[in-house]
Amino acid sequence: QLQLQESGPGLVKPSETLSLTCTVSGGSISSSSYCWGWIRQPPGKGLEWIGSIYYSGSTYYNPSLKSRVTTSVDTSKNQFSLKLSSVTAADTAVYFCARLGMSTKKLDCWGQGTLVTVSS
Amino acid sequence: QSALTQPPSASGSPGQSVTISCTGTSSDVGGYDFVSWYQQHPGKAPKLMIYEVTKRPSGVPDRFSGSKSGNTASLTVSGLQAEDEADYYCSSYAGSNNFVVFGGGTKVTVL
Numbered sequence: 001q002l003q004l005q006e007s008g009p010g011l012v013k014p015s016e017t018l019s020l021t022c023t024v025s026g027g028s029i030s031s032s033s034y035c036w037g038w039i040r041q042p043p044g045k046g047l048e049w050i051g052s053i054y055y056s057g058s059t060y061y062n063p064s065l066k067s068r069v070t071t072s073v074d075t076s077k078n079q080f081s082l083k084l085s086s087v088t089a090a091d092t093a094v095y096f097c098a099r100l101g102m103s104t105k106k107l108d109c110w111g112q113g114t115l116v117t118v119s120s
Numbered sequence: 121q122s123a124l125t126q127p128p129s130a131s132g133s134p135g136q137s138v139t140i141s142c143t144g145t146s147s148d149v150g151g152y153d154f155v156s157w158y159q160q161h162p163g164k165a166p167k168l169m170i171y172e173v174t175k176r177p178s179g180v181p182d183r184f185s186g187s188k189s190g191n192t193a194s195l196t197v198s199g200l201q202a203e204d205e206a207d208y209y210c211s212s213y214a215g216s217n218n219f220v221v222f223g224g225g226t227k228v229t230v231l
Contacts, residue, residue, distance in 0.1 A: 105154035105213040106171035
């Protein structure tokens with residue numbers, strides 16, 4: 001059964017870079033049928049698409065975050081990662097990783113989410 | 121401000137039906153049959169309930185159904201049960217530049 005698990009620091013200082021990793025188990029990140037996405041949810045608010053990456057390295061980013069977002073994939077470790085630069089308090093959120101079907105555009109498997117707080 | 125517009129709340133008594141709307145544009149909801157709906161209970165990850173406008177993943181009760189007309193998609197929950205009380209989010213494919221957009225979410229209360 002496919003499982004995704006986010007990991008990374010829970011506290012990041014303003015102006016620094018937020019870094020998270022999602023480890024995929026029970027399936028291969030190199031599948032041509034899926035890409036791998038990041039979604040965030042500020043406390044008490046709705047979901048926001050951050051971006052996604054295909055195993056080949058092709059990326060798709062939310063235009064509003066594109067200038068600060070970098071994603072990467074490590075097929076040898078079955079992991080993909082997110083970096084968000086120049087963070088502010090507005091970037092405080094629960095960050096989810098998820099699998100996105102390339103042909104269905106459905107997010108059918110999610111990690112449990114990890115809270116990242118931006119504060120000095 | 122979310123790309124897709126949902127009502128902030130909806131409610132119904134047990135056994136009744138509730139319908140949630142999700143309004144976008146011809147660049148997302150109206151342009152593609154890739155609307156999905158997610159259920160989220162407090163402190164949990166979202167769960168896929170509907171994809172490609174009308175399809176239900178295995179294990180999702182047939183009380184949940186989806187539809188679309190023009191730029192507006194809808195999720196209907198029939199025969200409301202206590203466990204259906206949750207936040208519901210719609211999403212749509214929005215082309216290769218935006219890729220995925222979400223609605224602001226609707227809190228469903230079972231009275």
